[in-house]
Amino acid sequence: xxxxxxxxxxxxxxxxxxxxxxxxxxxxxxxxxxxxxxxxxxxxxxxxxxxxxxxxxxxxxxxxxxxxxxxxxxxxxxxxxxxxxxxxxxxxxxxxxxxxxxxxxxxxxxxxxxxxxxxxxxxxxxxxxxxxxxxxxxxxxxxxxxxxxxxxxxxxxxxxxxxxxxxxxxxxxxxxxxxxxxxxxxxxxxxxxxxxxxxxxxxxxxxxxxxxxxxxxxxxxxxxxxxxxxxxxxxxxxxxxxxxxxxxxxxxxxxxxxxxxxxxxxxxxxxxxxxxxxxxxxxxxxxxxxxxxxxxxxxxxxxxxxxxxxxxxxxxxxxxxxxxxxxxxxxxxxxxxxxxxxxxxxxxxxxxxxxxxxxxxxxxxxxxxxxxxxxxxxxxxxxxxxxxxxxxxxxxxxxxxxxxxxxxxxxxxxxxxxxxxxxxxxxxxxxxxxxxxxxxxxxxxxxxxxxxxxxxxxxxxxxxxxxxxxxxxxxxxxxxxxxxxxxxxxxxxx
Numbered sequence: 001x002x003x004x005x006x007x008x009x010x011x012x013x014x015x016x017x018x019x020x021x022x023x024x025x026x027x028x029x030x031x032x033x034x035x036x037x038x039x040x041x042x043x044x045x046x047x048x049x050x051x052x053x054x055x056x057x058x059x060x061x062x063x064x065x066x067x068x069x070x071x072x073x074x075x076x077x078x079x080x081x082x083x084x085x086x087x088x089x090x091x092x093x094x095x096x097x098x099x100x101x102x103x104x105x106x107x108x109x110x111x112x113x114x115x116x117x118x119x120x121x122x123x124x125x126x127x128x129x130x131x132x133x134x135x136x137x138x139x140x141x142x143x144x145x146x147x148x149x150x151x152x153x154x155x156x157x158x159x160x161x162x163x164x165x166x167x168x169x170x171x172x173x174x175x176x177x178x179x180x181x182x183x184x185x186x187x188x189x190x191x192x193x194x195x196x197x198x199x200x201x202x203x204x205x206x207x208x209x210x211x212x213x214x215x216x217x218x219x220x221x222x223x224x225x226x227x228x229x230x231x232x233x234x235x236x237x238x239x240x241x242x243x244x245x246x247x248x249x250x251x252x253x254x255x256x257x258x259x260x261x262x263x264x265x266x267x268x269x270x271x272x273x274x275x276x277x278x279x280x281x282x283x284x285x286x287x288x289x290x291x292x293x294x295x296x297x298x299x300x301x302x303x304x305x306x307x308x309x310x311x312x313x314x315x316x317x318x319x320x321x322x323x324x325x326x327x328x329x330x331x332x333x334x335x336x337x338x339x340x341x342x343x344x345x346x347x348x349x350x351x352x353x354x355x356x357x358x359x360x361x362x363x364x365x366x367x368x369x370x371x372x373x374x375x376x377x378x379x380x381x382x383x384x385x386x387x388x389x390x391x392x393x394x395x396x397x398x399x400x401x402x403x404x405x406x407x408x409x410x411x412x413x414x415x416x417x418x419x420x421x422x423x424x425x426x427x428x429x430x431x432x433x434x435x436x437x438x439x440x441x442x443x444x445x446x447x448x449x450x451x452x453x454x455x456x457x458x459x460x461x462x463x464x465x466x467x468x469x470x471x472x473x474x475x476x477x478x479x480x481x482x483x484x485x486x487x488x489x490x491x492x493x494x
Contacts, residue, residue, distance in 0.1 A: 003053055003063055004077040009045035015065035015074055016046060016454060021094055022443050023052035024065060026455045028423045029436045050080070057084060058091035058104040084108040190438040193419045193473065200426050202483070206472040209481050214389035226256030233257065237266030238335030239342045241328050246346035263329040267310040270332060275302030374401050380435060380456035392462055394480040396433060398422075398473075402442075405449040411441070418442060422478065426469050431460045431482055 016024045025031050027044045033052060041047040056064050066074040084106055092100050103109070202209055221229070229236070229251055236247070236257070244259035251257040278298040282288040288295055313330040316322040376382050383396040399417045402408055422435040436455030437443050446454040464484055471480045
């Protein structure tokens with residue numbers, strides 16, 4: 001390896017997808033070669049695996065990682081120089097399905113580029129060094145100067161504009177050749193990740209630690225305020241679901257205000273309110289008698305409108321049979337006018353609500369558009385953080401589906417995403433979760449698929465000291481219980 005990543009790395013991840021040999025990995029992520037897994041070389045920054053780096057020989061006339069690095073920390077390692085021949089042989093070994101000619105793209109052959117290490121060694125030994133433009137001789141892989149070829153007959157010099165496209169097309173042609181020669185049989189995909197344990201993690205099983213979490217709210221609204229909210233629930237239930245959720249978090253207890261209960265009470269209220277409004281319209285505007293037959297029609301119409309509106313507000317449960325925990329408790333038409341009032345009451349409560357990171361609007365739907373929530377899962381941005389009296393509860397959603405791509409069709413891959421490998425580090429009131437795809441097949445797929453990084457890092461900061469944690473991976477959901485302050489020491493002692 002003649003390329004290394006220095007400590008100035010800012011963990012931007014720009015270099016990792018550019019490497020044609022998958023030789024670059026994020027810190028603390030293990031690397032694999034020929035089906036064998038190896039521990040990470042670096043823990044805090046990206047690193048390059050020496051036995052997989054070819055300095056892009058065979059693919060580009062430059063080092064791709066250095067070309068995209070914003071801080072120029074991908075540099076040649078002066079303590080580990082390798083010749084072009086060695087690097088080309090390594091490329092052929094890493095990619096047996098691809099044919100690399102002897103004149104494959106290489107930074108050593110690029111006009112004005114760095115001189116091959118072998119040629120430098122020849123100079124130090126006192127041998128006559130060949131000129132870089134080929135007039136005096138040609139440098140061989142061993143560093144010995146070979147006789148220069150006889151000059152050919154004079155010919156008009158080619159125009160620079162005509163030669164530029166040919167030179168630029170060489171890396172593209174090599175990449176296209178590699179795609180054409182991809183193997184059709186990719187073997188078995190990675191299986192489930194085995195149970196893992198990390199430094200600082202509690203030895204007790206997850207369910208036992210979860211049972212020890214004090215679910216008592218940190219602070220609740222005064223009793224008088226809870227009584228007022230409870231009495232106003234039939235009206236406040238008309239507000240949008242997000243506003244009701246904020247208000248429930250601000251009150252601090254469902255006995256004072258519940259978005260589920262308030263929505264149900266509002267639906268009952270509308271069964272009375274709508275018939276009354278329509279009857280008043282018939283009597284006052286149309287001049288119908290209060291006890292006439294037409295009044296019964298207005299009452300029935302109001303009931304039907306209220307029932308239809310209720311079915312639409314809870315459509316996930318009625319039409320798709322989703323459980324109550326997954327329903328959206330929508331508001332009604334006049335709840336929009338109450339939303340600002342609900343927001344002010346929630347902010348006045350002053351209680352910190354759980355942190356939630358997910359897409360705000362899912363946008364277009366259909367076979368031509370990918371689900372945005374699934375896309376964000378591949379970036380590690382779909383998670384929730386709930387704060388309790390003695391602990392935080394973090395729930396991070398892992399990717400569940402493979403994104404559409406040409407390689408996915410070529411290899412006939414299933415839709416389900418194989419389990420990610422992951423690493424958890426807790427320190428200085430920060431929880432760091434690093435996750436990465438497993439296997440060369442899925443890693444290669446990430447290079448040609450849109451919005452599909454091979455790994456991601458999620459950092460969650462807590463406002464209070466934390467000392468220990470316990471995690472569980474189940475059904476593509478990573479759950480982490482982070483114990484606060486002295487509570488973690490008590491767990492360790494137990």
